[in-house]
């Protein structure tokens with residue numbers, strides 16, 4: 001663990017500022033950009049963000065000013081779907097989702113019955129997120145309560161705002177990963193009571209997917225979601241054609257895969273559904289109407305050959321969207337790399353995603369999906385000061401391409417296509433420096 005440099009008083013950070021106030025697809029005034037900007041942070045919160053020329057004269061004379069001129073300061077990235085226990089099996093070769101789960105995922109997750117192993121992986125995982133500029137994530141643990149304890153301990157030690165939960169699965173998986181249905185739900189409730197809203201930790205009710213939960217388990221998950229309405233819900237839906245057919249055979253009476261979840265009370269605000277590839281418009285309308293959000297996982301969808309997310313239909317139906325890595329189905333921890341592939345997925349469907357929209361999805365879009373706007377994902381006064389310093393000169397190629405950009409969009413687009421962990425110069429958590437590239441904090 002890195003040491004804590006938590007500045008007590010007012011701190012000022014000078015650089016180019018960019019943050020969002022709305023979805024650029026919906027508004028022409030969706031972002032704030034200050035070429036020579038100043039971010040004021042006090043007590044872990046944003047106090048103000050604006051032009052240096054406007055804010056600097058009002059600063060008390062002894063205010064420390066951290067000079068990040070030439071770099072871009074943004075709210076930390078929010079990854080709305082990721083599996084920490086899959087860190088050690090990222091980039092495993094398999095012919096699609098279901099063989100990948102059986103051959104690599106389940107045996108790897110088995111090891112998380114051991115809390116010490118879980119703690120070691122959780123520490124590496126969170127440090128990797130920090131290196132990539134991700135400050136909040138919605139995280140799957142394993143079926144073992146020990147994996148959740150280890151994760152929240154590690155997140156709390158770093159001061160990070162994280163949502164995580166014990167995976168619920170009680171059928172169609174190896175015995176060693178299956179819950180006792182009632183005891184599993186009781187374990188989830190105990191974890192909610194212990195961890196939900198303890199400091200910055202938040203609980204996510206996590207049925208793995210409809211295929212590995214009995215109807216009783218989905219019902220118990222829905223009851224928890226109703227009893228604790230400010231917890232999160234996270235699961236997978238309509239990722240892969242074979243999976244969709246499997247769920248259809250298990251729940252023949254449901255109108256659709258998504259409908260299985262709706263029938264069990266799992267479609268609501270603060271529910272984040274990964275993938276959403278093989279939905280129809282009735283499903284999309286239900287997501288938009290209930291306030292459930294989609295987590296788009298392009299590196300995973302391409303890697304596992306699952307399919308291409310349909311932006312045009314999602315936007316037409318008004319779905320709330322966010323972006324996610326889905327490690328270890330996804331192939332990178334970096335949301336910049338993920339934007340690169342998101343853009344290509346959109347292109348294959350005839351849509352164009354601007355860099356501004358992709359950066360929105362990775363910040364305020366994620367916060368809105370979690371109903372955490374006003375808390376994280378932007379630089380409005382009172383937001384928690386999770387922010388990143390991005391270096392547009394991080395590599396020779398990025399430097400060269402940035403120098404040839406004529407507009408802000410072109411420059412940001414080059415960053416989204418060419419950037420990765422190397423572009424993250426520093427990551428601050430609630431005003432505390434937690435990662436500095438090529439150095440210790």
Ligand code: GUN
Pocket residue numbers: 083097101105208209236239300326329
């Ligand atoms: N569906 C059920 N479990 C998983 C998982 O671990 N990863 C992905 N990508 N899809 C799933």
Ligand code: ZN
Pocket residue numbers: 081082083236274326329
């Ligand atoms: Zn996943």
